[in-house]
Amino acid sequence: MDNEKLYWMNYSINIANSSKDNNLRVGAILVTEDNKLVCSAYTDECSGLSWDEILLSKIKDLNLNNAYYLFLTVNTLFSESEFDLNKLMKKIAIKEIYIGVPDPNLSDYLSNDPIGTFKNIYRYPDSLQRMILKQNLNYYKNGKQNIKSSPYYSAKRISNIVMKKLQEKDIFISKEELQSNKQIEKLIQLIVEKYKFNIEDASKLVNLAMSEAFDEKYATYNYSDDARSLSIDWKNNFLTIYNKLLLSSLKAKDILDVGVGSGNEAIALFSDCHNITFVDIAPNGLEKIKKQIPNSNIVVSRAENLDILINNSYDIYISLRTYNSSFFNAKQAISEAHRVLKKDGIIIISIANGFLCPEDQYIISGLII
Known part of the structure; x- marks a missing residue:
């Protein structure tokens, strides 16, 4: 991901903060091919209007019919079966679209989801997706996309099993430490620094814990949760x-x-x-x-x-x-x-x-x- 695109992704997240606290915070920006801002919109920028309605109004004022990039923090639903982004794309041609996270009310596959129907569509990096979730935490923590909605996945999270397997080997890693070291190499280095292990012994410990964790979760996995x-x-x-x-x-x-x-x-x-x-x-x-x-x-x-x-x-x-x-x-x-x-x-x-x-x-x- 190049720095220009990351800049605009962060920009979209930042303008979403201007939304009122009681609304889903959504930021959207249109950008030219040479990375110049065309226009932006966020939820309730104009009272009672959604981000796409505001953006369409600005597009009309600018007499635009195309843009190169769209950066959108949340792929929002207009109704149970329609996306705001689809309404926008009927009015303006866009070359590439970058989306943060799905709407918190999405609980099923929809055949008209732009993620699956538009050719040049991409996702924000994981770290920025987490920023958007935090920005709208009240919506997502109570939604069906929260992992707690699925007992199998909330009870058997690989990260939790890995921590348990390491504890059985007298290696105690906190959730915060694990979250900050989600690549195996980083986790190995953390154990080397925290417990003064040599790199070979730390590697064996981590790989064994990983093997045991994936065995515990997936060795008997079937399609009942799939x-x-x-x-x-x-x-x-x-x-x-x-x-x-x-x-x-x-x-x-x-x-x-x-x-x-x-x-x-x-x-x-x-x-x-x-x-x-x-x-x-x-x-x-x-x-x-x-x-x-x-x-x-x-x-x-x-x-x-x-x-x-x-x-x-x-x-x-x-x-x-x-x-x-x-x-x-x-x-x-x-x-x-x-x-x-x-x-x-x-x-x-x-x-x-x-x-x-x-x-x-x-x-x-x-x-x-």
Whole structure:
């Protein structure tokens, strides 16, 4: 993310602070291609008007019909089934859109969500999303997107399990310390400094705690808490994507599947594949897969460190719902994926953005607080 875009993201968050306390604070700005401010709007800048109505009024006064960038802190809903952003885009053409967080009232997938329908749409970095959540905490902490709405995820947060596993090894890390060191390398360095461990021993401790934590949460995971239980076609959807990328059968390919958890997808997709390697940080899920697919290779390792695998050895790298895991370093993982892939190999990655609340069967979509 370049500095200019970060500047405008922060700008949008700052102007949202001008909104009245009893309203959802939303900031929006339009910017030219050469990074000049066109106009801005925030909730209740004009009494009784929403941010998009204010922005449309300014656009009309400026006689504009296009802009290069839009920066929007909250992708707000106009009604249960319509987004304010869609209304805006009917009036003005925008090249790139950057969005902070979903509306706190969003509790299901909507087919007209701009996040899924507009081609050039991007998210604010995690740190700025957290600023927006804090800015509107009263709305989000009582909404269905709060993680407490889903007992499975609130009771089994990886960060809490990691702290517990470290405590069992007489390593005591506070929530604040863990939150400030959410990358494994940073956590290792914290333990080195706090407990005067050498780097090798600290690395072993952290990796063991991570392995145990992911095993505890995901080794027996099933679809009862998963939005895919609502879609019986998810396997066909995956195969449709695959067939658009490659014409030959999966059976003939050297496949690397990274971050397999309890093996639900692996068993459904790859039981008939002859050259398949599964990688995960947690061993129990891998053992389950090995029993189901005896001819598979299993490797206990992190996606960010595949040293045991040789260069240019796989046709396909697949990682489903792993790249938004806790303590995950996507840049390192992608680098490793590129290293182990053959020339002209392909990467298929999916990002989880929906979970079920088991009690009410609604979807917690896009945002886990």
